[in-house]
């Protein structure tokens with residue numbers, strides 16, 4: 046029975062090959078999309094967990110968006126007074142309160158806009174993934190800069206090199222170059238907080254304060270107190286996760302719709318191929334009935350073909366997803382709000398198995414009508430078969 | 432020669448067998464109240480002009496179609512009134528069918544073609560397939576594909592296949608229609624041999640040699656039996 050199924054499929058290599066390609070493509074797209082959503086959630090949570098942040102103090106305004114911008118090293122229009130930092134540090138629940146000042150510096154020589162981030166030592170425990178490929182991981186004086194991997198490549202600077210910023214008329218010494226992290230950190234110029242404040246005429250101002258509590262469970266207790274700090278607004282990480290996922294939701298829905306369309310097209314192509322095969326081989330199928338095959342057996346035969354088509358197509362699709370997923374991810378990444386650094390594709394066993402199961406289900410569904418048609422063929426037709 | 436009582440029972444008993452096809456609004460009376468019996472071990476030829484209803488009759492006898500009216504007993508079991516599933520069951524176990532165009536599956540080997548009906552009947556068949564291929568003289572061709580065989584060889588394979596489930600009745604619709612006379616003759620000889628071994632054979636044929644080889648002739652014309660002896 047299996048050889049019969051197999052032989053029938055091998056008989057029309059082009060048609061079945063095209064169908065396989067269609068199914069494979071559909072499954073690949075679908076799997077990537079599912080993997081993408083899951084991966085986004087996972088890496089986002091992972092990134093937030095690793096930072097060990099529970100909340101962020103930002104200037105009053107549009108808090109969620111601000112917090113998200115800060116997390117992605119984007120600048121804000123308004124700022125916090127330095128007094129907010131002292132108040133935050135005095136709170137009994139706060140373990141670390143790390144101030145940041147971010148500034149965008151449009152370059153006159155090129156069209157680039159450089160991002161400068163000022164931070165102090167308190168930020169170090171919040172960036173555990175910071176590693177330098179060369180030089181030191183911290184500043185030795187006020188005029189030292191640590192470059193992100195891309196920034197270093199762009200400026201062609203190595204540790205120890207001098208580095209002049211014409212727009213601000215300041216000279217720095219490169220203290221270290223960071224390992225490529227795939228995050229927005231890669232393109233940033235990190236300098237001491239006080240230097241940033243002086244350089245951009247923001248003395249005493251901060252863009253945000255990242256806060257780690259002594260115990261994550263203290264969030265509910267500490268948030269209202271910190272909210273009292275004048276000019277500041279608290280955004281918890283849980284709130285921020287929600288915002289990220291909401292922002293992603295729209296993109297995901299769109300992608301999911303694409304995936305469903307792809308799978309539908311794949312299923313239709315299986316349907317079309319099988320139906321054409323059944324019509325074309327109606328004499329042969331009637332012959333099988335004449336030779337004693339029951340309707341159920343003929344139905345099973347065609348269903349077997351549909352499962353084989355969709356199963357093999359699905360497996361190819363999984364391979365395609367694993368091989369081509371990263372390319373697809375790069376294509377999609379620009380549209381993802383605040384994309385986390387690591388790969389967004391979580392092509393784990395569950396996602397892959399789901400993809401295959403979905404392909405088989407779609408194939409079985411697509412095969413029902415052709416199989417039913419085949420099972421209804423009268424054995425009497427066999428006599429007329431050439 | 433002693434005759435057991437079983438040998439007297441009929442393999443086919445048709446009474447007023449009628450088949451009406453609906454072609455648009457028109458009714459085609461392909462078979463019109465045909466009555467006859469075939470005893471166990473008989474070799475019968477059905478003859479008649481094109482459109483006489485020969486294939487229609489064979490389809491009814493082979494449980495491939497249900498009669499419009501009339502009764503039919505095969506191997507002492509009532510066929511008329513059986514549902515599709517039961518007819519399949521009966522076809523599988525009782526009837527072997529040989530077609531004018533051989534009806535071999537091109538993608539399967541000779542041996543796979545032969546065991547196919549046993550596969551559907553869920554019987555084990557390897558030994559019997561070997562024996563039957565030996566009998567039709569094609570054991571050495573068991574792994575070949577149909578397109579590598581001559582017409583006569585293909586029909587021999589088809590005959591071996593028809594016999595795999597040990598049927599009581601062998602039905603053939605113009606089995607020599609696509610063969611030259613010499614090859615056709617060897618098929619006729621094979622049918623005679625099978626009949627001599629006790630198989631009941633019913634053949635629709637235009638072949639005079641086949642008709643002569645059969646010990647009984649039934650002539651159909653316009654869906655009726657001309658002389659049902």
Ligand SMILES: Nc1ncnc2c1ncn2[C@@H]1O[C@H](COP(=O)(O)OP(=O)(O)OP(=O)(O)O)[C@@H](O)[C@H]1O
Pocket residue numbers: 452453454459460461479480481482483484485486487488
């Ligand atoms: N499925 C069908 N639907 C409608 N009419 C049919 C069908 N099958 C056969 N007929 C008609 O029934 C009549 C008998 O057909 P049948 O095939 O039994 O003839 P036959 O004796 O086998 O002829 P031939 O020697 O050409 O094979 C013909 O008029 C034919 O057109």
Ligand SMILES: [Mg+2]
Pocket residue numbers: 485486487604
């Ligand atoms: Mg005919």
